[in-house]
Amino acid sequence: MTARLDFGGVELTRIVEAEGPLLRPAEIFPDSTPEAIQANLDWLAPRFYDPVSDRLVISIQSFLLKSHGRLILVDTCVGDCKARVRADFDQQHWGWLDRLEATGVRPEDIDVVVSTHLHVDHVGWHTRRVDGAWVPTFPNARYLFTHEEWAYWKEHEGHPGLVRTGDYVGDSVLPVFEAGLADLVDMDHRIDEAIRLVPAPGHTPGHVAVEIQGERQRVLLTGDAFHHPLQCCYPQWSTRFCADPDHARRTRQSLLEACANDGTLVLPAHFPAPTAGHIRRAAPEDEHEFRFEFQELL
Numbered sequence: 001m002t003a004r005l006d007f008g009g010v011e012l013t014r015i016v017e018a019e020g021p022l023l024r025p026a027e028i029f030p031d032s033t034p035e036a037i038q039a040n041l042d043w044l045a046p047r048f049y050d051p052v053s054d055r056l057v058i059s060i061q062s063f064l065l066k067s068h069g070r071l072i073l074v075d076t077c078v079g080d081c082k083a084r085v086r087a088d089f090d091q092q093h094w095g096w097l098d099r100l101e102a103t104g105v106r107p108e109d110i111d112v113v114v115s116t117h118l119h120v121d122h123v124g125w126h127t128r129r130v131d132g133a134w135v136p137t138f139p140n141a142r143y144l145f146t147h148e149e150w151a152y153w154k155e156h157e158g159h160p161g162l163v164r165t166g167d168y169v170g171d172s173v174l175p176v177f178e179a180g181l182a183d184l185v186d187m188d189h190r191i192d193e194a195i196r197l198v199p200a201p202g203h204t205p206g207h208v209a210v211e212i213q214g215e216r217q218r219v220l221l222t223g224d225a226f227h228h229p230l231q232c233c234y235p236q237w238s239t240r241f242c243a244d245p246d247h248a249r250r251t252r253q254s255l256l257e258a259c260a261n262d263g264t265l266v267l268p269a270h271f272p273a274p275t276a277g278h279i280r281r282a283a284p285e286d287e288h289e290f291r292f293e294f295q296e297l298l
């Protein structure tokens with residue numbers, strides 16, 4: 001049974017597609033060093049890093065929000081049955097949709113789909129295959145995309161990100177536009193009285209976080225501003241997949257400054273269970289300025 005967090009007026013459920021050792025540190029963080037991994041091994045292994053395969057433990061997941069009677073889905077993972085260049089993502093059958101339905105939610109119940117950005121592991125279940133065609137999985141939803149993000153991806157043929165991955169925009173995003181279910185919104189768009197988008201550019205130009213102002217708790221879903229808790233210790237580590245690594249770095253640093261010790265519960269898209277935690281400013285004698293303190297909530 002998936003745990004449900006209640007922030008006061010807004011509930012959150014993690015819907016996990018896959019979680020496990022996925023990427024070698026050097027494969028995702030060009031600035032990482034084996035020495036840095038070794039220096040943090042006491043808290044990294046085995047939960048957040050698998051020393052045997054030298055891979056970071058990554059979760060691919062969605063956040064299902066119930067807010068003021070509406071269902072909002074933030075990001076939709078890699079998806080099933082999709083042709084992808086990366087073998088880990090190619091023609092998979094993870095059963096994410098079954099796990100969503102096991103929470104009592106049918107695809108037609110979803111009201112809003114938010115994409116923090118348009119990378120392959122965030123839009124997969126935007127569509128599913130029916131009678132040989134890719135159709136929107138959530139037929140009654142409005143799918144929100146930021147103007148800046150869509151401007152970056154819409155000329156998708158030949159886009160370097162798609163050459164690397166396979167044309168997921170063609171099978172997972174375009175059908176949503178063709179079905180008339182897409183809304184282009186500003187990067188600070190308000191979804192309802194409790195939930196709004198927050199600009200967090202750099203990883204991609206239109207990348208956004210999602211802020212939840214619950215009656216009891218402020219929450220920030222930070223998307224891919226962080227991929228791994230190591231980036232709280234090493235904020236300068238941007239990923240090989242960042243469109244603008246310097247901008248991503250500045251965004252990450254300002255999120256760390258803003259959330260440190262202010263009580264905000266932070267849920268980065270790819271942190272493994274329990275995913276949620278607080279950013280803490282470390283003690284002066286600590287080598288790092290910030291660290292991520294997981295909350296065993298989910």
Ligand SMILES: [Zn+2]
Pocket residue numbers: 119121122224269270
């Ligand atoms: Zn991602």
